Amino acid sequence: MSSRGVRPNYPFSAIVEQEEMKLALLIAAVDPGIGGVLVFGERGTGKSTTIRALAALLPDQKVVVGCPYGRAPEELHEGWDLGELDEGGAKPKVVKRRVPVVDLPLGVTEDRVVGALDLERALASGEKVFEPGLLARAHRGFLYIDEVNLLEDHIVDLLLDVAASGENLVEREGLSVRHPARFVLVGSGNPEEGELRPQLLDRFGLSVEVATPQDIEARIEVVRRRDAFEQDPEGFAAEWEKDTAKVRRRIVSACNKLGTVAVSEDVYRRAASLCIALGTDGLRGELTLVRAARALAALEGKKEVTDQHLRRVAPLALRHRLRRDPLDEAGSGVRVERAIEEVFAA
Amino acid sequence: MDTASPGAAVWRQACVAAALFAIDPAGTGGVLLRAAPGPARTRWRALLAELLPDDAPLRRVPAGVGDDRLIGGLDLPATLRAGKPVVDRGLLAEANGGVLVLAMAERLSPSLAARITATLDSGEIVVEREGIAARAPTSFGVVAEDEGIAEEAPPPGLSDRLAFHLDLSHLSIRDIPDPPVAHQDVLDARAVLPAVEMPERALRALCTTALAMGIASLRPPLLAARVARAAAALEGRDCVEDNDLMAAAALVLAPRATQLPSSPEEDAPPPMEEERPPDQPDAGEPNEEPDAEQGPLEDRVLEAAAAAIPKALLERLAPSRRLSRQASTTGKSGLAKRSLRRGRPIGSRPGRPHAGVRLNVIDTLRAAAPWQRLREQTAAAAEESQRRRLRVLADDFRVTRFKQQSETVTIFVVDASGSAAFHRLAEAKGAVELLLADCYVRRDQVALIAFRGSEAELLLPPTRSLLRAKRSLAGLPGGGGTPLSAGIEVATTLALNQQSRGVSPLLVFLTDGQANIGRDGQPGRAQARADSEAAAERLAREELSALFVDTAPRPSEAARSLAARMDALYLALPRADAQRLNAAVRNSRAA
Numbered sequence: 001m002s003s004r005g006v007r008p009n010y011p012f013s014a015i016v017e018q019e020e021m022k023l024a025l026l027i028a029a030v031d032p033g034i035g036g037v038l039v040f041g042e043r044g045t046g047k048s049t050t051i052r053a054l055a056a057l058l059p060d061q062k063v064v065v066g067c068p069y070g071r072a073p074e075e076l077h078e079g080w081d082l083g084e085l086d087e088g089g090a091k092p093k094v095v096k097r098r099v100p101v102v103d104l105p106l107g108v109t110e111d112r113v114v115g116a117l118d119l120e121r122a123l124a125s126g127e128k129v130f131e132p133g134l135l136a137r138a139h140r141g142f143l144y145i146d147e148v149n150l151l152e153d154h155i156v157d158l159l160l161d162v163a164a165s166g167e168n169l170v171e172r173e174g175l176s177v178r179h180p181a182r183f184v185l186v187g188s189g190n191p192e193e194g195e196l197r198p199q200l201l202d203r204f205g206l207s208v209e210v211a212t213p214q215d216i217e218a219r220i221e222v223v224r225r226r227d228a229f230e231q232d233p234e235g236f237a238a239e240w241e242k243d244t245a246k247v248r249r250r251i252v253s254a255c256n257k258l259g260t261v262a263v264s265e266d267v268y269r270r271a272a273s274l275c276i277a278l279g280t281d282g283l284r285g286e287l288t289l290v291r292a293a294r295a296l297a298a299l300e301g302k303k304e305v306t307d308q309h310l311r312r313v314a315p316l317a318l319r320h321r322l323r324r325d326p327l328d329e330a331g332s333g334v335r336v337e338r339a340i341e342e343v344f345a346a
Numbered sequence: 347m348d349t350a351s352p353g354a355a356v357w358r359q360a361c362v363a364a365a366l367f368a369i370d371p372a373g374t375g376g377v378l379l380r381a382a383p384g385p386a387r388t389r390w391r392a393l394l395a396e397l398l399p400d401d402a403p404l405r406r407v408p409a410g411v412g413d414d415r416l417i418g419g420l421d422l423p424a425t426l427r428a429g430k431p432v433v434d435r436g437l438l439a440e441a442n443g444g445v446l447v448l449a450m451a452e453r454l455s456p457s458l459a460a461r462i463t464a465t466l467d468s469g470e471i472v473v474e475r476e477g478i479a480a481r482a483p484t485s486f487g488v489v490a491e492d493e494g495i496a497e498e499a500p501p502p503g504l505s506d507r508l509a510f511h512l513d514l515s516h517l518s519i520r521d522i523p524d525p526p527v528a529h530q531d532v533l534d535a536r537a538v539l540p541a542v543e544m545p546e547r548a549l550r551a552l553c554t555t556a557l558a559m560g561i562a563s564l565r566p567p568l569l570a571a572r573v574a575r576a577a578a579a580l581e582g583r584d585c586v587e588d589n590d591l592m593a594a595a596a597l598v599l600a601p602r603a604t605q606l607p608s609s610p611e612e613d614a615p616p617p618m619e620e621e622r623p624p625d626q627p628d629a630g631e632p633n634e635e636p637d638a639e640q641g642p643l644e645d646r647v648l649e650a651a652a653a654a655i656p657k658a659l660l661e662r663l664a665p666s667r668r669l670s671r672q673a674s675t676t677g678k679s680g681l682a683k684r685s686l687r688r689g690r691p692i693g694s695r696p697g698r699p700h701a702g703v704r705l706n707v708i709d710t711l712r713a714a715a716p717w718q719r720l721r722e723q724t725a726a727a728a729e730e731s732q733r734r735r736l737r738v739l740a741d742d743f744r745v746t747r748f749k750q751q752s753e754t755v756t757i758f759v760v761d762a763s764g765s766a767a768f769h770r771l772a773e774a775k776g777a778v779e780l781l782l783a784d785c786y787v788r789r790d791q792v793a794l795i796a797f798r799g800s801e802a803e804l805l806l807p808p809t810r811s812l813l814r815a816k817r818s819l820a821g822l823p824g825g826g827g828t829p830l831s832a833g834i835e836v837a838t839t840l841a842l843n844q845q846s847r848g849v850s851p852l853l854v855f856l857t858d859g860q861a862n863i864g865r866d867g868q869p870g871r872a873q874a875r876a877d878s879e880a881a882a883e884r885l886a887r888e889e890l891s892a893l894f895v896d897t898a899p900r901p902s903e904a905a906r907s908l909a910a911r912m913d914a915l916y917l918a919l920p921r922a923d924a925q926r927l928n929a930a931v932r933n934s935r936a937a
Contacts, residue, residue, distance in 0.1 A: 044563030119431050
């Protein structure tokens, strides 16, 4: 048991129900610019399992061989300050790799997040070499924070900052590095352990609330699959690979289609009236709503966004942007539903 | 070894649990061991050590362990000696293949627990600290020792992952005969375990039972399945049988029941949480279990689990939890009260010192140490006099981090007695909700204690969660006598308890001060008054900050003098309304 290496992740396609969480992650995979996903829910709902499953699900990406920042070939000439690590050679070699899903370990220190001088080389030869951190590793992929409500505030702030700007700036020992760090930030947490600071909430693009399935057959299925996985992780993953490949093809085709999906004037109008009805601040809500609907249409292979798409993504895009009213018994999800009924009835 | 005392049965269960855990520590997650220090705990520990294979490590995690010891980090002396980074393996890596024992798990901070559960879930330890990036597979079981004081309990996220929840707190020395399992049994079972089959109907029975007992998380039935496998292996069988399931249900599911299973005649829709996300309409109305499939196995497993619900839990399955009045008040003294105002120091982080942010000299030097050689070279060109000095740059500065500088808990202590109770309770409810909304931005917490009849109850343990607050407030009862001294004592206990965790408490009493139930629960004004004065003086001796809101129609002398004894701020609010109360609390905290 202890001798074998790290076990494979539980396959994405084998996750029972939790459609909303899966949808949010697929949307972020198709349109990484959506602005991150927040997953909140009770214990034992498979939050982290689903998010960690992304790594094996996503289609491979091209990367420049030896680039410590995981850049794509087309990113080589973007003009960054990469210290001595620049791989700007005339003919860079390119390989395919898995999309990184970087798990931010709790107890992580700031130097490992942003990167710092390479300690080993500083000690051994007195050389000043920048060693990229987790932000570089997550470039073009996902950065996952489990228990986001327990992470040190100063690190959360730092991550949100970089996630929003897409670049990481480090100044140390007279070394100055600026490298690309575009990633989808995914946070998860349990509301019973304390709520997230409200100022963090609306910096995530989509938010999902998860609960354990109440239907006995679904519950049995969850336990049955999980048990089979624990008994033989490799075998289980292999058994589900066909379904996983199907989802993967859907993502690839959606990525290709995304640019061509049409959004009509009507859809913009609906999105705007929905946000007005809910009183969400700023334009980020509307923008995210339309983007998410477009990604959903692409996932369904449709040529244009319809009301149906808007309706399905509205709770994801808006529920965490409502003003908090602690005396309102209804959850924010219910308020979004009510607003949808009103706006779409008109 | 016969079933003479109920204690002996508990002990036998605990021995079986130790064996099953020793068979599959990582698979079953672990043991939550609620027990005061004493012979029962000592024997159980010895038993587990005896049952585990000889090469399985057993590591103790002291309460309040730092990240460098738990997760691992840079071994600075070795690093400087070797001239290259040397990694100090943490306890999580050292426990690989064995057992991690958490001392005083009830004091475990949520973030420490999260580090442990993340490792349990992923089966590897990832170190990203102090210039080190390392990962190693590790799997272990956890024994979380809970000394069972008052309402303290280990973080629920941890308990959820531990299959066995044992309570040895009421065992006496007579109850603990020799254990029925031996070292060799465990070794034999470990050999059989990988081959043990789990029939489909077994999983179904465990899931049905868990749901019928109101267990929302899906981990318990899964853990029960592993325990059933271990139980089969202990018997040397390669297939899970009904007895194994019943044993697993009794061990894993029974202690987690949140409701009593209803009798089979009523078709019992499992009343789970009310607040379902609206996007799962089909999940709202769970149907009764499919009758065709409902074999007798489900019933027997459920019966076994129901019969094993501990007596104390049976009593607690009532809507509210009770805080024992005699609860001890450990950890109260010796604490530097002054520093608590600023929270407990919890390590350091990079940053520049400025007003109110102190430089942590040791950590700054630690941070600077590995870079000395590099800087030596850079400075070599500089004048000779600069050499051989320690070179500390601004980047090395570390400032002391305090635990949530402004973390406070506001404890409402509400007189729920007599005729005015309903009115006052409604006010307090409103104020708690307002205050919660007001302070969750600042991550403050609130708690609610009500006293009525002959005792005081903790209706809402300290929380920041609007969700939990709303749920507990909904069922706030009222009426009966006024056991004021009990209210003050329970509140004092909770406040000290919180203070020992580094949270500053503020007590808010809402009462008219007219006690009529004594400390012993007997009626009698004179005694009740003397008792409540004594309790108030004790509160004052502990230097707890308190606010006394007199809710009598006219300000009374009794209330005023009680407030003075408490050293509390006195406030007459004949018609306390939620808004004014909230404002008063906010002002007194700012003071």
